[in-house]
Structure formats: structure tokens, C-alpha cells
Amino acid sequence: MTITEKILADHAGKKEVYPGELITARIDLAMANDVTAPLAIKVLEKYGIDKVFDPERIALVLSHFVPAKDIKSAEQAKMVRDFVKKHNIKWFFQEGEGIEHTILPEEGLVVPGDLVVGADSHTCTYGALGAFATGVGSTDIAYAFATGEIWLKVPESMKFIFYGRTKPWVFGKDLILYTIGQIGVDGALYRAMEFEGEAIRELSIDQRLTITNMAVEAGAKNGIIAPDEKTIEYVSQRAKRPWKIYQSDPDAHYHSVYEWDAGSIEPLVAWPYLPSNVHPVTESTHITIDQAFIGSCTNGRLEDLRIAAKVLKGKKVHPYVRCIVIPASKKVYMQALKEGLIDIFLEAGCVVSVSTCGPCLGGHMGILAEGERCISTSNRNFPGRMGHPKSEAYLANPAVVAASAVLGRIAHPEEVVKLEEVYT
Ligand SMILES: CC(C)[C@H](C(=O)O)[C@@H](O)C(=O)O
Numbered sequence: 001m002t003i004t005e006k007i008l009a010d011h012a013g014k015k016e017v018y019p020g021e022l023i024t025a026r027i028d029l030a031m032a033n034d035v036t037a038p039l040a041i042k043v044l045e046k047y048g049i050d051k052v053f054d055p056e057r058i059a060l061v062l063s064h065f066v067p068a069k070d071i072k073s074a075e076q077a078k079m080v081r082d083f084v085k086k087h088n089i090k091w092f093f094q095e096g097e098g099i100e101h102t103i104l105p106e107e108g109l110v111v112p113g114d115l116v117v118g119a120d121s122h123t124c125t126y127g128a129l130g131a132f133a134t135g136v137g138s139t140d141i142a143y144a145f146a147t148g149e150i151w152l153k154v155p156e157s158m159k160f161i162f163y164g165r166t167k168p169w170v171f172g173k174d175l176i177l178y179t180i181g182q183i184g185v186d187g188a189l190y191r192a193m194e195f196e197g198e199a200i201r202e203l204s205i206d207q208r209l210t211i212t213n214m215a216v217e218a219g220a221k222n223g224i225i226a227p228d229e230k231t232i233e234y235v236s237q238r239a240k241r242p243w244k245i246y247q248s249d250p251d252a253h254y255h256s257v258y259e260w261d262a263g264s265i266e267p268l269v270a271w272p273y274l275p276s277n278v279h280p281v282t283e284s285t286h287i288t289i290d291q292a293f294i295g296s297c298t299n300g301r302l303e304d305l306r307i308a309a310k311v312l313k314g315k316k317v318h319p320y321v322r323c324i325v326i327p328a329s330k331k332v333y334m335q336a337l338k339e340g341l342i343d344i345f346l347e348a349g350c351v352v353s354v355s356t357c358g359p360c361l362g363g364h365m366g367i368l369a370e371g372e373r374c375i376s377t378s379n380r381n382f383p384g385r386m387g388h389p390k391s392e393a394y395l396a397n398p399a400v401v402a403a404s405a406v407l408g409r410i411a412h413p414e415e416v417v418k419l420e421e422v423y424t
């Protein structure tokens, strides 16, 4: 069996499961946010369910439209707060704590071997810790809140092996953009994407989380990276529960196996309007920008801010560009402050905001006008994703976004900063 099948089998109380099989599985944690929890709460009310299965296994995060941007978002957040009080929900994170997919791993609420469901499509992020994690709808999450179980179809697995070492300025973001560029936005439809190889092992947990975060952009049910010593080190500092390590069997069956040389991959940019519309940065430098956004559950973690700060240190954001930096959680924000990263951003002319999803989904704090172009470290660039339907979002890694902010057009980081200055 693959790692995904093993986790699902254990949670379904079975020795083995097969791709395509329908199972009912026990969940370790169920999550919803300020957009999706209110819908789930209404479902529970409709069916007269006034007890949750376990208040210590539910996480509710106000992350999207916080601090409340209008009356509707204030009322949605209030509904969640009332539910939290009524059911004594243990894991509640309110405005400023950050984005759910950054908080849950950071707080040790997801551990290797877990089965986690979340009412948000990027719940697949937690697979970087060797857990099975997937996004579900609000009705499914209501069912999970009530019963502690979820209905699933066992996905077939695909394997992506990255050999060798990445070039400078190539990060987890580029490896996942490359993957989606190769297989397309439906290339992994309802399948598990398993990532391995030397280049993946070299990556920090922050970088691995970027990869699995975008598995859903290829249509995947989940993304997963088998735990190694870096995973153990990460979770042993935070885990709120014991963990279990699963690995794929050497003779496990895969739908397909892709083998790529990580060393041949350049920093990449996904042009509008699909994350699969991938081009090398070097072929994108004619594109001028109005806004640069560094943040989101894809690339708003500490390492991302460190990378952006290396490029922006002592530089100025182009006068025609606004550069918005949003640390993805309060912990990231506080550590960035201590390290002087926030000073670097502010001195460069960036706007730094409280931790929230903000402009990633065109929510607030950086919405684009008609015809405007933004380069962003986030994960989606569909029409209207960051604002007006006729605005454009380009997706790239934090170094590319920072360099583009300085030059006012899409730029390779080396156009702004010499590698020797950064890595000495
Ligand atoms: C609001 C939420 C349901 C949505 C998602 O599921 O992904 C959002 O987080 C997004 O990124 O578009």
C-alpha cells in the first residue's frame, strides 16, 4: 500500500484498502473557517444536532475576512464565536492569529499519520507532515463535527520524484508550479500526489508545506510527503498528540510515476488564468505590475519572509507598485519582527498587515482594479481571484515577487541582488 492507503486503512479500521473503495473513516481533527463554519453550523441546527463529537478535535479559525471587513463578515465571525462558546471548542483562533493552514501545523494540531478534514480546499497542505488531509464541503464538515467520521473514496496515488538539487532561487513553490505545469489543473483529479526524492528531502518543512498546499490546484484529493528526520524535529517541538509514521511500501501500486531532475528547473511564474500556465521568470520579464503580494497559506511562513527580506534589504519598492506583506500567522509575524524582517519591509516601502488571507482571494486589503496586474506568492490566479474580473494575478515564489516589487515588472531575483550577498 501507499502511505495514503495505509493511513486511510488504519482510520477505517481495516487491514487494507483499495483505490476506488468507499470507506467511512475516523478523523483526528476537523477544521472550518469564518467562511465555511457558519454554513456547517446552519446544517447542524437544521438537523437539531446540539452536540459535537469531541470539542478537543475541532479547530475553528477566523482567517479570511478578519478583522471583520463589513457587517456580513462580522456576523459570520459572531456565529462562529457563539458556536465555540456553546460547545466549548478547544481550538479556536480568532482575528490576527493567522491563516488556518499555517496555524494548524505550527500549533502541533496536525501530526504525522493523522486523518484531518477541513472545510477549505487547501487543507491538503498538512500532507507535508505525512498526514492524510483533505478539503471537504460544509455539509461534510458538519457531519464530521457531529460524528467524528468522514465518508471517503480511497484515491489512487501518483508519485512525483525530484532528483538532484535545486538551483539557487528555486524553492518549493517552483517545484509545485513545475508539477502543475506538466500535468495540468486536472492532472491529479481525485488522486493522491506523493512527493519524494533528494530535492524534496532537502526542503525545510515550510517549503514542503508550499508543495502540498497546491496539490488541490492539480485537482488532487491530497498531497503527501513521507515523514523524515526534519518532520520529526518539526513535530517534536509542537505536537499536541502522539504521532505515527507511515511509509509507502516499495512495491506499492501507483497510477503513474514522474521522475524529474530538480536541477533543471528555473524559477517559474504561473500567468493568468490558471496555475498550470507556467513560464520561466526569464521569459516573463516584459510584464509590468501594479501590486506585489507576499503572504497566504502558500508562502506566508517565516522562511518565505526571510527569502523576501533578503531581496528587499536596502532596496526600494518601485514607485508605481504597492507591495503588501502579510505574515501568515501571529507567530510568524512576531518572529519576523524579532529578526528585523518587518523593518526591512517597511523601510523598502512595503505595507505590512495583520495576519489574514486578505488579498489572496480578493477579500480585502489589496483588491485589484480593472486592468491591474499583481504578482503574488499565493496559489490561485483564476479570473477575478484578486479583484476585478479583468485584473490579472501571476503566481511565483517570494524571491521573484520581492524582486518584481523593486523593478516594477516581473523580475528574476538576481536582477536585484547578487547571490553572494545573500548566501555568505
Ligand atoms: C473560503 C474557502 C472556502 C476557500 C477554499 O476552500 O479554498 C478559500 O480559502 C480559497 O482559497 O479560495
Ligand code: SF4
Pocket (backbone or CB within 6 Å): 063, 064, 099, 100, 101, 120, 122, 296, 297, 298, 356, 357, 360, 361, 378, 379
Ligand atoms: S490564504 Fe488564500 S488560499 Fe489560503 S486559505 Fe486563505 S484564501 Fe484560501
